[in-house]
Amino acid sequence: MPLLVMKFGGTSVADLDRIKNAARKVQREVERGYDVIVIVSAMSGKTNELVGWVEQTSPLFDAREYDAIVSSGENVTAGLMSLTLQEMGVPARSWQGWQVPINTTAAHSAARFVDIPRDNLDQKFAEGFKVAVVAGFQGVAPDGRITTLGRGGSDTTAVAFAAAFNAERCDIYTDVDGVYTTDPRITSKARKLDRIAFEEMLELASLGAKVLQTRSVELAMRYKVRLRVLSSFEETDDNSGTLICDEDEIMESKVVNGIASSRDEAKITLVTVEDRPGISAAIFAPLADAGVNVDMIVQNISEKDYDDHPGSVTDMTFSVPINQVERAKKAMEEARAAGTISYDELNIDTEVAKVSVVGIGMRSHTGVAAKMFKALADDNVNIKVIATSEIKISVLIDRKYMELAVQALHDAFGLEQA
Structure with a gap:
C-alpha cells in the first residue's frame, strides 16, 4: 500500500472535538487507499503545563525525569487519536517512542535520531491495521530511558518517519493554511505560496518564520521528503496548502520568494x-x-x-x-x-x-x-x-x-x- 505521514500539532488536537476533526482527515486518506502513520503533538498548552510542574518541583531537575514527564502529553494524544479512529471503524494502534522504537542519542531534552527500525510497524500494517498513531517529540536512548527532541520536535519526528518508511509525502497540519510570502499579520498583501524549495524554507524557518521547525526542514532536504503544510481547520484537497520540495520540482521561481x-x-x-x-x-x-x-x-x-x-x-x-x-x-x-x-x-x-x-x-x-x-x-x-x-x-x-x-x-x- 502507498503510505502517508500526517502530523498534527498542538492546536490541531487541542480538545476532543479537534482530535475528531483530525481523525476524519486520516480516515479520508485511508479510504483513498493509503496506510497512514500519524504523528501527534501534546494537546495545546499541555507541554508548558508539564514543564511548569517540573520547574516548580525541582529547579535543578534531573534531565532524565524531565523527559519522562514532558513526553507524557504526546502519549495521551496518541491514545485518544487511536481510540477516536477505532470508533470510526478505522483499524488503528497507538505507539510510544520506545515501542517503535525511535532510537536516539542520550542527549536528554535535545536528542537526535539514530534510526527508526521498520519491523514493528510493518508487521502491524501486514496484520491489517491501517493507521499507526505515534507520539511525536520523543524517543529512547541507548540505555532505554525516554528522550525528547526539543520544542517543536514532532515536526522532525514526522519527517524522520517519512524518510524511514519511504512515504509518498509528509503532511504537516497546523493552524495556518500554508507558507506565506511574509507574516500575514504584518501585511495583508502576503500571498500563500503553492510551492517553495527546501533551501528557501530552511532559510525562512531559521530567520524567524514559525511554520516549521528548522531541524525538520533540514532533515526533509537531506532525504528529499516532500512536505506539505496545510490547515487542520479547513477542507483540503490535493492542491491545498504549500508543498515544500526539491528545487527541480519548481518550474520557475521569483527572484525573491519570501x-x-x-x-x-x-x-x-x-x-x-x-x-x-x-x-x-x-x-x-x-x-x-x-x-x-x-x-x-x-x-x-x-x-x-x-x-x-x-x-x-x-x-x-x-x-x-x-x-x-x-x-x-x-x-x-x-x-x-x-x-x-x-x-x-x-x-x-x-x-x-x-x-x-x-x-x-x-x-x-x-x-x-x-x-x-x-x-x-x-x-x-x-x-x-x-x-x-x-x-x-x-x-x-x-x-x-x-x-x-x-x-x-x-x-x-x-x-x-x-
Whole structure:
C-alpha cells in the first residue's frame, strides 16, 4: 500500500472535538487507499503545563525525569487519536517512542535520531491495521530511558518517519493554511505560496518564520521528503496548502520568494579589540561554550584605530537572540578577565530587529541587494548590519521600523503577485 505521514500539532488536537476533526482527515486518506502513520503533538498548552510542574518541583531537575514527564502529553494524544479512529471503524494502534522504537542519542531534552527500525510497524500494517498513531517529540536512548527532541520536535519526528518508511509525502497540519510570502499579520498583501524549495524554507524557518521547525526542514532536504503544510481547520484537497520540495520540482521561481522578520534580536559590539590572527576564535569560542547562538558578524576598522592604537585594533559586531544577551555579556567579560581578549567597551543594543529577503532566484539574478537597500532608504530605514548568503540578504534595523521594512520590501519585490 502507498503510505502517508500526517502530523498534527498542538492546536490541531487541542480538545476532543479537534482530535475528531483530525481523525476524519486520516480516515479520508485511508479510504483513498493509503496506510497512514500519524504523528501527534501534546494537546495545546499541555507541554508548558508539564514543564511548569517540573520547574516548580525541582529547579535543578534531573534531565532524565524531565523527559519522562514532558513526553507524557504526546502519549495521551496518541491514545485518544487511536481510540477516536477505532470508533470510526478505522483499524488503528497507538505507539510510544520506545515501542517503535525511535532510537536516539542520550542527549536528554535535545536528542537526535539514530534510526527508526521498520519491523514493528510493518508487521502491524501486514496484520491489517491501517493507521499507526505515534507520539511525536520523543524517543529512547541507548540505555532505554525516554528522550525528547526539543520544542517543536514532532515536526522532525514526522519527517524522520517519512524518510524511514519511504512515504509518498509528509503532511504537516497546523493552524495556518500554508507558507506565506511574509507574516500575514504584518501585511495583508502576503500571498500563500503553492510551492517553495527546501533551501528557501530552511532559510525562512531559521530567520524567524514559525511554520516549521528548522531541524525538520533540514532533515526533509537531506532525504528529499516532500512536505506539505496545510490547515487542520479547513477542507483540503490535493492542491491545498504549500508543498515544500526539491528545487527541480519548481518550474520557475521569483527572484525573491519570501520576507522573514524577527524582532527578538540584539546587537553586541566589542570596541577596540586587538587585531591579530586568532582573535575571532578567542571571541566566538567562549560564546559557543556558553551556548550563545551568534548570527550576523561584522568586523570593522575601529573609530579609535588611528588615534589610540594605529593599525592594531578593530571593532567586532555580532547579533544574538535577545534572550541570550546576558549569557553573551558574561562570556565576554569572563574572557577579558582571563586575558584571552581585550576591548575598551561592550555596547549592547536590544532595540533591533532582523529583516531578510530569501529566494533561490538570487543565485542567477543581480541587483537584489541594490533594490532591497533602495526600498529601505526610500522609507528612511537605516541599516545597522548586513549579512548575505547565496539565497539570502539579512539586515539589522531599529525594531520600531520592522513592520514598515517588511511592507516596503514585500511591495518592492512584487510578492503579492503570483
